[in-house]
Amino acid sequence: MENQPSVTIVEDDATVLSVVTEYLRGRGYSVTGISDGIQARDALRGPLPDVLILDRMLPGVGGDELCRQARAASPQLPIIMLTALDAVEERIDGLEHGADDYIAKPFSLRELQLRVDAMVRRTRSSHVSSEPFTLGQFRVDPAHRKILLDGNEMTLTTREYELFLFLLQNPERVLSRDDILREVWGWSFGEASTVTVHVRRLREKIEPEPRYPRFLLTEWGKGYRFTVKDAA
Missing domain, CATH: 3.40.50.2300 (Response regulator)
Structure with missing residues (x-):
């Protein structure tokens, strides 16, 4: 076929x-x-x-x-x-x-x-109707599934890209692990550790010091929040 x-x-x-x-x-x-x-x-x-x-x-x-x-x-x-x-x-x-x-x-x-x-x-999915956008140091090109940090294309797995795109599309919004599993993985339920591991992997690629994140923040007891405010 x-x-x-x-x-x-x-x-x-x-x-x-x-x-x-x-x-x-x-x-x-x-x-x-x-x-x-x-x-x-x-x-x-x-x-x-x-x-x-x-x-x-x-x-x-x-x-x-x-x-x-x-x-x-x-x-x-x-x-x-x-x-x-x-x-x-x-x-x-x-x-x-x-x-x-x-x-x-x-x-x-x-x-x-x-x-x-x-x-x-x-x-x-081609996302051909999606326009590129910039948020802080990040430039997103959904049509080509690319995200650039300070002008340099990031090397992301498929799931890391989808997770990061979802975060970039929802800045300053607190997202629970269930929100992320549903919107990124397409699961109505699942193991929260899946999100935790992917957040850790993403931080290693976007944060100058992953142990002290400036962009992808943990909101204890609630989930995660992506911000570019005061991150420079």
């Missing part, structure tokens, strides 16, 4: 790999299934898919390392970590390695599809 969105899933459980592959194909995706980390590493040196789904525990090369390599090759590649490790600290660790999203086994095929749908929809 022309312009069919592509998904690569790396999963060593043959049953999970087969079921997810067939399910997503039935929903209009071109799916490549890979069962081990070494084969995945080689495949990811070629053309990248629209969405990468990675099991964290893989033979040969682990999911964390594959995530780092894929992220280095393409900061914008949407990556979903799929794993049996369900503890909060494990989810945070997976996100820290560069994943945009995290789903623990056992999982709903419908939920996985909806998250893939959302990622493809956001990355493929």
Whole structure:
């Protein structure tokens, strides 16, 4: 099918790999299934898919390392970590390695599809009607999905870009983690640590001193607020 969105899933459980592959194909995706980390590493040196789904525990090369390599090759590649490790600290660790999203086994095929749908929809949307705008030191070009800091284009993952764009579009507004999950991730509910990790990663890119943020502030017990006032 022309312009069919592509998904690569790396999963060593043959049953999970087969079921997810067939399910997503039935929903209009071109799916490549890979069962081990070494084969995945080689495949990811070629053309990248629209969405990468990675099991964290893989033979040969682990999911964390594959995530780092894929992220280095393409900061914008949407990556979903799929794993049996369900503890909060494990989810945070997976996100820290560069994943945009995290789903623990056992999982709903419908939920996985909806998250893939959302990622493809956001990355493929052209935003051609959106005009560039400037806020303080930041210049935003939504049509080309670019954000510049002091004239230099920032290197952002897909989720970091979407989070930062949402913050820039809502300056001085206190945004709860639920607000951010709903508007950026498209979730009606979810794990708040997902937002916390992405805020930390974003601060490392926009703040002169991430431990003492001047732009992306924490409003304790409420959420986060983006400001450029008195930040210079």
